[in-house]
Amino acid sequence: MSGPEPVAELRDVTRVYRMGSHEVRALDGLSFTFRKGEYWSIMGSSGSGKSTLLNLLGCIDRATSGSYKVRGQEVGGLDDDELSELRSREIGFVFQSYNLIPQLDVLENILVPLFYQDDPPADGEERARMLAERVGLGARLGHRPMELSGGQQQRVAIARALVNDPAIVLADEATGNLDSKTALEILALFDELHAEGKTILLVTHEAKIGERAERTLRLRDGRIDEVVENRAGLTAAGGGA
């Protein structure tokens, strides 16, 4: 495959869980490359391995065997500190239940990934303010998560996922807790971010949402089942931009 620079390369990745006496192969020899600026949805029934893939891509889990490179850097040999540093620099997480830290206000929540970097950028706070503005929460920087609606919290979480200018944004059922109207707003925001050139991976089990992405990677039993080009996603992206 040629095209833009690869940001996440999986080579023959296997992840085996030991459940008592028997083993479960959550991922089974999976190879795939995600490139800069792509907008993927990852779909599959429960047990297909999509959560495991997300955890591996997000560097909070390690492959049992195989190679995984983030922006060309091999992840396998990193120790816990190096892996954490990699997360704080290259990964943006958006969770289903927002997962903001309750005792921090909006601005502080957005800044958390930078807070843990070994050498944080000098303009971090400025960047966080801009991102808060970008997701439409510029006026609520001092609010605590409890004081925000679900949609607003997810916007904060998206700003947080972007503050470190990550290689990939991983969104795990990011609209799962939202009503359909708010969910559409969030999806529109993803479309905009895609149009701005961000690399986005959207894990979902809802076909309608999965179709919003440029392409869909469908998993089954820890292997790639099919890769689908979504015209609807392209149209939506065009409409949102």
Next chain:
Amino acid sequence: MRSASLLGTVRLGWNSLLLHKLRSVLTTLGVLFGVSSVIAMLAIGEGASEEAQEQIRKLGSRNVILRSVKPPEDLVRGAESSRVSSYGLTAFDHQRVAQTFPGVRRAVPVRQLQQEVRLHDRVLNPRVLATVPEYVDVTGRPLSEGRFISAEDQQRFTNVCVLGYEVARHLAPFESPLGKRIKIGADYFTCVGVLLPRVPLGTDQPAPGADVTGEVFLPLETAKRWFGEIQVKIRSGSREMEEVQLHEIIAECESDEAVPLVAAASREMLARNHTQQDYEVVVPLEQLLRAQETKRIFTIVLSSIAAISLLVGGIGIMNVMLATVTERTREIGIRRALGAKKRHIVTQFLVETVVLSIGGGLLGIALGLLIPIGVEYWANMRTIVTPTAPILAFVISAGIGIVFGLYPAWRAANMDPVEALRHE
């Protein structure tokens, strides 16, 4: 840009604690009471021992005091044959101590008389002590006005007396007693001096019926002439006579080193010359050493009690922190996913525990400093807060935070991020 600086982490910890105000406050109580009891108990202990040591020092740490003790009734020589019981130190004992003991600078004999003291219509039953001019030097008692007994008084058997402060105040509350003629027993003595107040010498019980403890001093020779050697004690319905030559011999030593030698020599001499145990040898220096030993034990006991209460406080903190870690598993997962390293998580929880324990420690110091003030005011006890006590307490409370926070923090840091994120 704020990075994971210590200040930022402390602020973060503080915010987390504010999220559960009541729990945080309750958690600090253990350390609070532990620390305050350390400080208060040390202050009270220090005060009590200081007071004891000061009394002993006033007795004169270079003095060895030989004292007459009335033996049990049935052992008193001649108690059945005659009505006069005879016991105690003799003039002969005094001579030996004063003249033959090496290391003794001088020895002062003291006789105690049972006499009523009266000026006009005011009556007292103080300790009437017959002694020699050197008494004030040996015991280090300063005069408030006038003079003490002189050598001339002794030679000429003059009828003079010196009043203790309390006695003077009671007998002549509105004027100076100097020159007044004080009736002691059946005779009149001119007051020539008044001493400054101090703690009463020794531990002799005051004469029965005395409403004010105090002392009146007479020249020894004058007292012998007027009151004789035999004293009559009148107890409810019965008359009791006893013969005691000297009640006390205060031997002043030339140096601290000589004190134990003189004490040993006195004991040996008295054991040889007295057929019954009608004496005791009091060595303030020995008492001082004993008091210091007692103080040491006292301090150890108090410290252990305080240490236990601090331990309990620490365990309380650990318990709460373990609960907090479990409760915040998800937050830990989020932070780890967003790039927090293990040490960040350790620091975060450790800081929270240390903030709790130091907060409790500081409040405990405040309370611990207030308790001694209250004790002084209401219980009328002396307390001394040494500067080391609060510092020690503070260091201990911070240490407790670290020691008891380490395990919960370690547990938090070693959670699997994936598992932690899944935690509800």
